[in-house]
Amino acid sequence: MVLIVYLHLLKIKNKMGKFAKWLGAGVGFTMGGPIGAIIGYAIGTFIDGVSIKDFTKEQQEYQQNTAQQKRGRATSGDFEITLLILASVVIKADGRVDQRELDFVRLHFVEMYGKERANNAFKLFSGIIKKEISTRQVCMQIRQHMSHASRLQLLHFLFGIAKADGQVTALEEQEIRKISGYLYINQHDYVSIKAMFYEEVDSAYKILEITKSATDNELKKAYRKMAKKYHPDKLEGLGKAHKEGANQKFQQIQGAYEQIKKERGLS
Numbered sequence: 001m002v003l004i005v006y007l008h009l010l011k012i013k014n015k016m017g018k019f020a021k022w023l024g025a026g027v028g029f030t031m032g033g034p035i036g037a038i039i040g041y042a043i044g045t046f047i048d049g050v051s052i053k054d055f056t057k058e059q060q061e062y063q064q065n066t067a068q069q070k071r072g073r074a075t076s077g078d079f080e081i082t083l084l085i086l087a088s089v090v091i092k093a094d095g096r097v098d099q100r101e102l103d104f105v106r107l108h109f110v111e112m113y114g115k116e117r118a119n120n121a122f123k124l125f126s127g128i129i130k131k132e133i134s135t136r137q138v139c140m141q142i143r144q145h146m147s148h149a150s151r152l153q154l155l156h157f158l159f160g161i162a163k164a165d166g167q168v169t170a171l172e173e174q175e176i177r178k179i180s181g182y183l184y185i186n187q188h189d190y191v192s193i194k195a196m197f198y199e200e201v202d203s204a205y206k207i208l209e210i211t212k213s214a215t216d217n218e219l220k221k222a223y224r225k226m227a228k229k230y231h232p233d234k235l236e237g238l239g240k241a242h243k244e245g246a247n248q249k250f251q252q253i254q255g256a257y258e259q260i261k262k263e264r265g266l267s
Helices: 002-026 033-046 052-063 067-071 076-091 099-113 115-128 135-145 148-163 170-182 187-195 203-207 216-229 232-238 240-264
Strands: none
Touching: 033 076, 033 115, 033 135, 076 099, 076 115, 076 135, 076 148, 076 170, 099 115, 099 148, 135 148, 135 170, 148 170, 148 187, 148 232, 148 240, 170 187, 187 203, 203 240, 216 240, 232 240
16 A cells, blocks of 8 residues: 555656646745635646645745745746736636637747746646636735735736737726736726727827826826836846846836827927
8 A cells, every 4th residue: 555655656756847846946825725726726637646735845845934935925936827827817708718819928938937937837827727717816815915016017918918819809808907906906007007008099198197188297207107116126026037027018118208208399
């Protein structure tokens, strides 16, 4: 009997391989709660006999006594896992899974983390996308551990996924709006990020959270405020990959400001 148990554990260990090290080393708060249950389900879809508990020791050894664990702050791995889960919600919002949206997620994961880590993420994603998810419960867990800047970055990425097939459908926008509310992202922030993905005559003003009636002085103040809010350094704790990803939002803020200045003939 002991031999059978040992062989079973050895089989599990061999199956997990590098994936176990990636998952164990990459997540903190996501090991528990509703997100942990989703991860456990996803793992079970491609590794028989393995659950989230099998990764607990690996995760604890990697993150033991780290400052981020003590403060309960999100790690790069936490962001990665929550992004996969929320991406699956948005992709399924219109009742179908579009290959272009899947390719968008994979491409950005490769750009942020490299091919090997992205491949591990998509092993998990293939299981996540099959499961029905309580968006509210997942977002409640996220907002307890993630900073406002990290949640804004999640929202920006979700709009990018929805736009990957050429347009953000009404159902996708509705789902992202729901997620935004659950993450306690206010209406001003939501409209600003949404405007980055819609080509409308007043998009630049919406991005800067002002109206066309704003004075030149108010325009400058709005730009300084938004540049500070979306500066990549706000995501310093998530690591280089996410800091580089934040540059896109920052550049869109700068682009909106330059567009309005040009329209107004400002130097």
